[in-house]
Amino acid sequence: MPCEFCDDTGWKPIEENGIRRVVRCDCRRARLGQERLAESNIPKRYQHCTIANFTAYNESLERAAVQAAAIADAFPVVSRGLFLEGQPGVGKTHLAVAVLKQVIQSTGARGVFYDTRDLLRVIRSTYDPSIRTTELEVLRPVMTADLLVLDDLGAEKTSEWVEETMNLIVNTRYNERRLTMFTSNYEDIPDDTDPNSLLFRIGHRMRSRLHEMCDFVVMDGADYREMPVNGGVDDLITLWKTRKRSSQPLPARAGRQARAQLREPVRDGKADLKWPGGRAGS
Numbered sequence: 515m516p517c518e519f520c521d522d523t524g525w526k527p528i529e530e531n532g533i534r535r536v537v538r539c540d541c542r543r544a545r546l547g548q549e550r551l552a553e554s555n556i557p558k559r560y561q562h563c564t565i566a567n568f569t570a571y572n573e574s575l576e577r578a579a580v581q582a583a584a585i586a587d588a589f590p591v592v593s594r595g596l597f598l599e600g601q602p603g604v605g606k607t608h609l610a611v612a613v614l615k616q617v618i619q620s621t622g623a624r625g626v627f628y629d630t631r632d633l634l635r636v637i638r639s640t641y642d643p644s645i646r647t648t649e650l651e652v653l654r655p656v657m658t659a660d661l662l663v664l665d666d667l668g669a670e671k672t673s674e675w676v677e678e679t680m681n682l683i684v685n686t687r688y689n690e691r692r693l694t695m696f697t698s699n700y701e702d703i704p705d706d707t708d709p710n711s712l713l714f715r716i717g718h719r720m721r722s723r724l725h726e727m728c729d730f731v732v733m734d735g736a737d738y739r740e741m742p743v744n745g746g747v748d749d750l751i752t753l754w755k756t757r758k759r760s761s762q763p764l765p766a767r768a769g770r771q772a773r774a775q776l777r778e779p780v781r782d783g784k785a786d787l788k789w790p791g792g793r794a795g796s
């Protein structure tokens with residue numbers, strides 16, 4: 515059905531002080547928002563997520579929701595992104611997607627979602643040594659999006675290539691002052707020997723960059739995936755308290771995997787954009 519105000523021309527006639535002219539029709543922004551949303555790469559199972567349907571049943575979750583809403587409402591007049599940190603299933607991705615969706619829909623901005631491991635996999639798979647630019651077709655929208663969500667940072671298997679690729683993406687966005695939001699299961703503790711720490715997973719250089727770009731928000735709560743069918747907030751609170759008591763901060767698997775990997779000890783904090791290309795070597 516064509517738009518009743520502009521007949522799908524994108525311009526609607528108005529009359530002001532007896533003078534007729536045309537202005538941009540609201541349906542255009544709405545349609546642009548819909549198109550951009552379709553290109554945003556938000557996974558199906560998160561497409562329903564909004565800030566309004568996020569359940570905040572404790573102080574840390576409320577604080578996270580308030581900060582997420584503040585960014586979504588103020589965009590594009592926002593200088594710092596968000597780093598949502600917490601155990602699996604507390605709703606980090608829900609909130610990040612909610613901000614992304616609201617920003618795209620209300621402003622028509624270009625917003626992109628990527629699971630960090632998927633992104634690295636795609637970059638790797640598109641690399642063609644004979645055409646060295648191929649991977650840039652994947653990288654460009656990631657680096658130039660008005661808002662980027664990088665989900666599950668730190669879960670990727672580390673290597674020199676991974677580190678350099680991540681540095682390229684993050685530093686390019688930082689230098690261009692583009693907003694980025696991250697989620698991570700890893701704790702931001704200043705201990706680079708603890709395999710469960712963010713620092714161990716991503717290194718000093720990346721961590722200090724992230725602190726320059728983002729406000730860090732710790733989310734503490736239950737794993738919503740453990741909630742019984744037709745369960746409610748009470749179940750979440752019970753699960754959250756059980757989780758707190760057992761205080762097993764991270765899945766053992768992640769720790770073992772991380773421990774098995776060798777970290778190179780030297781990080782000099784310089785040479786931001788040294789990227790070797792899509793070569794997935796090392």
Ligand SMILES: [Zn+2]
Pocket residue numbers: 517518519520521522523524525526539540541542
């Ligand atoms: Zn219209």
